[in-house]
Amino acid sequence: MTARTTAAHGEPGKQDAARAKQAVLIALDWGTTSLRAYLFDAAGEVLDTRISTAGIMNLPVPAEEGGFDAAFDEACGVWLAQAGVLPVLAAGMVGSAQGWVQAPYVETPAGEDALVAGIVKVRAASGVEMAVVPGVLEPGALPNVMRGEETQIFGALGAQGGADAAPVSQPAAQVGTQTATQTATQAATQPALIGLPGTHAKWVMVEGARIARFYTFMTGEVYAVLTAHTILGRTMKRPVAPDTAAFVRGVTVAREHGCAGVLATAFSTRTLGLTDQLAADEQPDYLSGLLIGHELAGLEAVLARRDVELAACAPRLIGADALCERYRLALAQFGCGGAQIVHRATERGLWRIAVRAGLVVASDRTDQTV
Amino acid sequence: MTARTTAAHGEPGKQDAARAKQAVLIALDWGTTSLRAYLFDAAGEVLDTRISTAGIMNLPVPAEEGGFDAAFDEACGVWLAQAGVLPVLAAGMVGSAQGWVQAPYVETPAGEDALVAGIVKVRAASGVEMAVVPGVLEPGALPNVMRGEETQIFGALGAQGGADAAPVSQPAAQVGTQTATQTATQAATQPALIGLPGTHAKWVMVEGARIARFYTFMTGEVYAVLTAHTILGRTMKRPVAPDTAAFVRGVTVAREHGCAGVLATAFSTRTLGLTDQLAADEQPDYLSGLLIGHELAGLEAVLARRDVELAACAPRLIGADALCERYRLALAQFGCGGAQIVHRATERGLWRIAVRAGLVVASDRTDQTV
Structure with missing residues (x-):
């Protein structure tokens, strides 16, 4: 199996280096079958995106032969070469028992602070340090687990429309501005229901800005x-x-x-x-x-x-x-x-957690909207 | 794909021919992945059984090249050679659109007489005529179909224990004699629930000796x-x-x-x-x-x-x-x-339908118990 990386965003050529110089954060959504890498500026805007097939079950070389390092270098090496040292945050299956480093589950009810407290760090062979967001576990007769979705959920909570959503570009039109004020008010006071359709669809109840329970x-x-x-x-x-x-x-x-x-x-x-x-x-x-x-x-x-x-x-x-x-x-x-x-919940969530974790200082403090 | 036939019942050798001379019926349970053939005497006892992998999706040669004839000859040719002409009854997917001949579904509520009336005949290349039992269809918003199970169900209804079950050997001990009288009485007056676990499990309600509905x-x-x-x-x-x-x-x-x-x-x-x-x-x-x-x-x-x-x-x-x-x-x-x-519901059901269809005359008339 070989991994394939494509630059999904941004124009090629000389502008790359100029963009990289504005960069303050690399954030990764690293799942089982894919790796998505985002380069952020200090306002929380995505400067560049790279998408790779090097999910944790599809590394370019086996994990024990440095597969995680190889996949990370392939996806982000160019950015690091241009920008110098940057903080790196990752969410998803990369923090599972089969991942690069295990970030043990945080139990429900789980808010952003609990996720930040559960971050585990791993150092790449190149010396770069990566902070890995933990997943969430709901214990019980039928336990439930998520890895990666917790980050998207906090991204969606931040995407209430209007000025709140400013840190990631083009949010207002995609989130439904006509009801933005209303939903922002609701979110602060009522439980919110978030659905994540897919291979393993999840339905999540958020209460008081914490993941209360999910299916x-x-x-x-x-x-x-x-x-x-x-x-x-x-x-x-x-x-x-x-x-x-x-x-x-x-x-x-x-x-x-x-x-x-x-x-x-x-x-x-x-x-x-x-x-x-x-x-x-x-x-x-x-x-x-x-x-x-x-x-x-x-x-x-x-x-x-x-x-x-x-x-x-x-x-x-x-x-x-x-x-x-x-x-x-x-x-x-x-x-x-x-x-x-809700669009671009992953990028929003990674940025919010990076700010909350102190990996970056947001230029406009818009991370505090929820 | 090649079909494999094994004699599953009875002793080999000289006794075969003697047994075949008592035979009055060949009955087949011919499904998607297997063909089971039974040789019956006039009391409804199974004289011999042959089991083959030649289900309708696994014929020894393609259907258009005489695959059904080949499978039938392989399973029953020895019996026919020894016994001469015998009536043949078959149930199961052999009567489907992909089978030897299509026996259109009979609709619920379906009793034995409706099944007999729906029998379709096909003549083998050897000249032997085979009567094929139709399946059952329950129309509605969520239609249901069965092929083969209808025959087992009427076999199970006949297996009420005690003397009623005599036409197939060893029934009483296997059906629970302690409650035989009670269940026989119930079956005549109350709906009966029959379950057929398996790849596609079926649950059937029988009312007044007719298949009323099923899932x-x-x-x-x-x-x-x-x-x-x-x-x-x-x-x-x-x-x-x-x-x-x-x-x-x-x-x-x-x-x-x-x-x-x-x-x-x-x-x-x-x-x-x-x-x-x-x-x-x-x-x-x-x-x-x-x-x-x-x-x-x-x-x-x-x-x-x-x-x-x-x-x-x-x-x-x-x-x-x-x-x-x-x-x-x-x-x-x-x-x-x-x-x-309930054991041997297939053999019992095939025998009952053969008697009801007039393919054989049961020596002791025990087919009329339900």
């Missing part, structure tokens, strides 16, 4: 294996374009007829096909809607146990745009029309 | 893909022997903490491991219990909608012994202690 749904991974490795995939055809109607139908079936559980309803993908009620190219989106519908029905049930009504929530969504749009559509079927998609 | 749970197949292809499998070790305590723990978690649904609880297989609360070799059985627990919770919910209490049912279970024992254990966690395992 993990294996929706993305289960969808992948059902389509790739079970009888359901055999009759499916990929549609030319995403089929929104089939998706919504799946969500509705889960919501209205999901009482037997997803182990039962999933089979309808096949039987509706067998009975000519669901075309082959409708089946992938139908199944996707079905699984996301069961996820939201489960979320609705666990929220109801705490007297929280999903339909009354205005969740913030963090993730790939197209997937977040699907969730927004699915949430609407559950009567929850106020979902907002 | 399919993809429990077995989902377990297989979660362990083989997701993150959950990566930390698992196969235990030396099945771990009953871990299995029951999974069932209990599904029952008591399953409100978020299986997409959420499945992840606890990993997080309990990460937090040293579930050993690697406990994880397979824990996950198995979790999935079966969710299946039974879903069954309990759909039964409750019809004012049927799972705990008050005495389900009959059809399937592999070890798996049925797991289900019996899981059912007990739901307060349902009266589950009985």
Whole structure:
């Protein structure tokens, strides 16, 4: 396996060195299958971004042969050569037992200060020191864990729109300025619900600016294996374009007829096909809607146990745009029309934690907005 | 792919021909991945059994090159050579759109007479005529289908214990004679619940000797893909022997903490491991219990909608012994202690339908017991 790094942001050439001279921080989102590196200036603006496939399970050379050093040098060596010594912060699976250094989980309820207190440092072969953000653990009969999402969550909390969001560029238009004041006020007083769709989707309740509790749904991974490795995939055809109607139908079936559980309803993908009620190219989106519908029905049930009504929530969504749009559509079927998609939560969160940890001094002190 | 046939029953040698001379029926359970052939005498006793891997998706040569003929000859040619012309009945996927001949589904509520009326015949290249039992379809928002199970269900209904079960050998001891009279009486008057654990587990309500409605749970197949292809499998070790305590723990978690649904609880297989609360070799059985627990919770919910209490049912279970024992254990966690395992439901069902269809005349008329 070889890692591939691409410069995703900024213009090439002579401007690179000039930009690097303004840099005050390197921050990494280092997961299982990818490494995203951001170069920040003192106002919290992203100067440059580099994206690599060198996730912790895909290092350019094995970990015991210096794989982490090699991946880090490949992603950030140019910046360090141009800018000299910079503080480095990293979040994600790089802090797991399989990572570069283990940053033990912080338990819920977990605020930013607890994350900062849990930071563990590792020194690269080059002498550069990297601060690694811990993950969060919710203990209990069904424990839950996150690594990386905690940083995105604090990024989303900082992205309340308006002037608060100034430290990372272009925030206002992407966060929904029309309700910015309202949501900023709500966030200070009421529990906030944050959804992170994906392979292992997470739903997080934030209370008093602390991660209070959260749930993990294996929706993305289960969808992948059902389509790739079970009888359901055999009759499916990929549609030319995403089929929104089939998706919504799946969500509705889960919501209205999901009482037997997803182990039962999933089979309808096949039987509706067998009975000519669901075309082959409708089946992938139908199944996707079905699984996301069961996820939201489960979320609705666990929220109801705490007297929280999903339909009354205005969740913030963090993730790939197209997937977040699907969730927004699915949430609407559950009567929850106020979902907002938050952009660049990762960069925001890394910057906030770096400031809180004293790795950098923000020029305008906008890190104190939450 | 080559098919393999083994004689699973009866002694080899000279007795074969003598046995074949008493034969009155060949009956086949012909599924996707296997073909089981039974040779019956006029009392409904199984004289000989042959098991082949030549399921309809694993024929010795492709279907368009005579694969069905080849598989049938390989399994039953010896019997036909010894016994001369015999009636042949088949149930299972052989009657599907991908089978030898399509026997269109009969709709619920479906009794034995409806199955007999839906039989479709196909003539082999050798001239032998085979009667193929149709599957059953339950129409609706979430349609359900079965092929092969309908035959097992009528076999189980005939296996009420005591004298009723005489046409297939050794039934009484295997069906629970102590309650035979009681269950026989119940079956005539109350809905019966029959479970068929497996890749696609089915739960069937029988009312007035007709299949009234049923549910399919993809429990077995989902377990297989979660362990083989997701993150959950990566930390698992196969235990030396099945771990009953871990299995029951999974069932209990599904029952008591399953409100978020299986997409959420499945992840606890990993997080309990990460937090040293579930050993690697406990994880397979824990996950198995979790999935079966969710299946039974879903069954309990759909039964409750019809004012049927799972705990008050005495389900009959059809399937592999070890798996049925797991289900019996899981059912007990739901307060349902009266589950009985029914053996040789396939042979019984094939015989009953053959008699009802007039393919054979039973020497003692014991086919009329239900």
